[in-house]
Amino acid sequence: MNAFADGEVCAVTSSLALEQDVAWMMAFQAGDRASFGRIVEEYRRPVISHVYRLVRDVSIAEELSQEVFLRVYRTRDYRPTAKLRSWLFRIATNLALNWLRDHRHEVCHQRLDHPPAQFRLREPQARTPNMEEFLLRDVRLAEVRAAIQDFARTKTCASAWPTSIQLRSRTAPDARPHPCFLR
Numbered sequence: 581m582n583a584f585a586d587g588e589v590c591a592v593t594s595s596l597a598l599e600q601d602v603a604w605m606m607a608f609q610a611g612d613r614a615s616f617g618r619i620v621e622e623y624r625r626p627v628i629s630h631v632y633r634l635v636r637d638v639s640i641a642e643e644l645s646q647e648v649f650l651r652v653y654r655t656r657d658y659r660p661t662a663k664l665r666s667w668l669f670r671i672a673t674n675l676a677l678n679w680l681r682d683h684r685h686e687v688c689h690q691r692l693d694h695p696p697a698q699f700r701l702r703e704p705q706a707r708t709p710n711m712e713e714f715l716l717r718d719v720r721l722a723e724v725r726a727a728i729q730d731f732a733r734t735k736t737c738a739s740a741w742p743t744s745i746q747l748r749s750r751t752a753p754d755a756r757p758h759p760c761f762l763r
Contacts, residue, residue, distance in 0.1 A: 601664040609658065620649050627672050634676035644679060648672045
């Protein structure tokens, strides 16, 4: 029974919000300018976000959102058959699509106040290595360790080599390789 009561509360809350929006718009149509201010206050951010998703430019999104509310203010032909939110977002979508159509030739132009999209800094995607990469890393570490040990062994043997002066003084039959190279 509580789940049903909770569902009723949600339905009542959403219908009250719908009725509040309708009441604000009807009051605005009757001449109450404060009601229009409440509508703008309630829907300004969501409309800007919606337009931004379409045009991908904050300044254009804010400008087009102002135009949305200006058109609502001028027309005042809202009928409560549709939700106010749907009506506002339809106006916003139409304005954004018109703007995109009218400015599609500017896609090739670079704005001086914005860096081009391909050069904007982006966060690198955090990626976890897979099992193959872990195994490759382990094999490479083992190879590096082996090479370091071999180098250390070779370096101690190389220090026992005679210098170039000693090699020149020896004759070919007397010259023998160092014992560590006779393996």
